[in-house]
Amino acid sequence: xxxxxxxxxxxxxxxxxxxxxxxxxxxxxxxxxxxxxxxxxxxxxxxxxxxxxxxxxxxxxxxxxxxxxxxxxxxxxxxxxxxxxxxxxxxxxxxxxxxxxxxxxxxxxxxxxxxxxxxxxxxxxxxxxxxxxxxxxxxxxxxxxxxxxxxxxxxxxxxxxxxxxxxxxxxxxxxxxxxxxxxxxxxxxxxxxxxxxxxxxxxxxxxxxxxxxxxxxxxxxxxxxxxxxxxxxxxxxxxxxxxxxxxxxxxxxxxxxxxxxxxxxxxxxxxxxxxxxxxxxxxxxxxxxxxxxxxxxxxxxxxxxxxxxxxxxxxxxxxxxxxxxxxxxxxxxxxxxxxxxxxxxxxxxxxx
Numbered sequence: 001x002x003x004x005x006x007x008x009x010x011x012x013x014x015x016x017x018x019x020x021x022x023x024x025x026x027x028x029x030x031x032x033x034x035x036x037x038x039x040x041x042x043x044x045x046x047x048x049x050x051x052x053x054x055x056x057x058x059x060x061x062x063x064x065x066x067x068x069x070x071x072x073x074x075x076x077x078x079x080x081x082x083x084x085x086x087x088x089x090x091x092x093x094x095x096x097x098x099x100x101x102x103x104x105x106x107x108x109x110x111x112x113x114x115x116x117x118x119x120x121x122x123x124x125x126x127x128x129x130x131x132x133x134x135x136x137x138x139x140x141x142x143x144x145x146x147x148x149x150x151x152x153x154x155x156x157x158x159x160x161x162x163x164x165x166x167x168x169x170x171x172x173x174x175x176x177x178x179x180x181x182x183x184x185x186x187x188x189x190x191x192x193x194x195x196x197x198x199x200x201x202x203x204x205x206x207x208x209x210x211x212x213x214x215x216x217x218x219x220x221x222x223x224x225x226x227x228x229x230x231x232x233x234x235x236x237x238x239x240x241x242x243x244x245x246x247x248x249x250x251x252x253x254x255x256x257x258x259x260x261x262x263x264x265x266x267x268x269x270x271x272x273x274x275x276x277x278x279x280x281x282x283x284x285x286x287x288x289x290x291x292x293x294x295x296x297x298x299x300x301x302x303x304x305x306x307x308x309x310x311x312x313x314x315x316x317x318x319x320x321x322x323x324x325x326x327x328x329x330x331x332x333x334x335x336x337x338x339x340x341x342x343x344x345x346x347x348x349x350x351x352x
Contacts (some may be wrong), residue, residue, distance in 0.1 A: 020168075034108035037100040044093045045272070047254055047278040047305055050084055051303055056287030065288055075350040077143075079284055088282030090273040110289060112251045133220070159187075161217070164313045168195040171218070184219040192216065242266045263327035264320035271331045278338040279309070285345040305341070312337060 059065050068078055131144040140162060147156035158169040173190030194209040237245065243260055282305055286298050314335040320330030 022084040031108045036103040036113070037096050039106050041093055044089060044096075044097050045275045045279045046309065048086065048089050048276045049283040049302070049309075052085075052280050052283035053298065056284045057289065057298060058287075060287060075346065079138070079281060080347065083285045085278060090276040090279070093273040093276055094269070098238045102241070103139050104181075129336060131203065149189070157187075159185075161218070169193065170195065171216070179217070184217055187213070187216045187218065189214060190216075193230040197210045216278055237265075239269050241264065242269070248261035260323045261321045262330055264317055267328050267331035268317070269319075271335055274335055275309070275338065278335060278342050279305070281342040282338065282345060285342070285349050288349050309334070 025329045056065070067077065069075075131146070133142040133144070134140055142162070143160045144154070145158040145160075146154045149155065154176040156175070157171075157173055159173075159176075160170040161171070170193040171187060171190055172193075173187040175189065176185055176187045178184075179186050190213060192211050192213055222259055240263060242262055246259070246266060258294050283302070284303050286305070289298065316325070316330045319325040320327040324330075325333070
């Protein structure tokens with residue numbers, strides 16, 4: 001259920017962004033497929049919770065738990081395989097987060113960037129070429145006048161950019177090409193002219209500034225920064241890359257406001273898989289009942305655990321990101337809470 005919800009939410013974001021560029025539906029499904037490992041790692045603890053709850057509920061309904069207890073097996077002996085399997089799923093979650101996700105998520109962003117910011121330039125053209133770029137509202141943002149094109153490189157071009165009312169920016173360059181990863185145009189060896197007419201009338205004076213440049217970048221009107229924000233995060237780095245990032249920040253080699261977020265992500269890579277073990281024990285204990293008839297109290301308790309899990313993860317991660325709590329304490333706080341819950345449910349089942 002959680003995986004379906006996350007998948008639908010991710011699907012909506014991807015296709016909304018791809019709709020801006022008119023990219024094919026198949027590319028959207030490829031990107032979604034590459035995001036599956038990330039969604040799988042997020043839903044693994046809850047999947048373990050449900051799996052052991054249903055398994056032990058079935059064993060209870062068939063009186064298998066009673067039979068085991070009758071042979072002298074303690075509840076601790078019954079739960080021991082659950083802990084081992086919980087460790088196995090914790091290792092799987094860690095592996096997916098550290099090996100698979102750092103490969104698939106950047107690849108998804110690259111395909112997304114190529115699909116969203118596809119190259120509008122034809123391969124070759126010995127004739128003059130005109131390209132008009134519109135913004136998301138269909139209003140003309142830029143006009144490109146190009147003398148010729150060789151291997152998708154614009155030669156001798158003039159770019160007219162329409163900014164605010166009565167403001168104009170003009171670029172001339174010897175060469176230019178499309179950069180799909182940054183979503184914009186790379187211009188080399190040219191001049192930039194900024195023209196602004198006095199707003200009081202056409203006969204008034206204008207402001208005109210000219211500057212030379214060796215290289216400059218013109219971002220697309222689609223605003224790649226906003227478009228990629230939902231897909232590009234520091235959290236996609238693996239454990240060793242995050243450790244290097246944190247070390248650089250501590251040495252003041254970089255200065256980034258997301259330092260607390262990086263610390264939170266680093267500790268989360270260790271704490272989140274650990275939750276698989278705790279939720280496995282909770283699910284197994286909740287699934288145990290002395291009655292053959294399955295009642296709804298177990299499902300209500302299960303829903304409460306799922307709700308508490310995601311709320312605690314969100315709240316404490318937010319506190320770690322903001323620096324309200326130390327990131328190490330904020331990240332492991334949900335595990336401490338669920339360790340107490342697991343111990344309490346285990347002791348209650350053992351006595352009854």
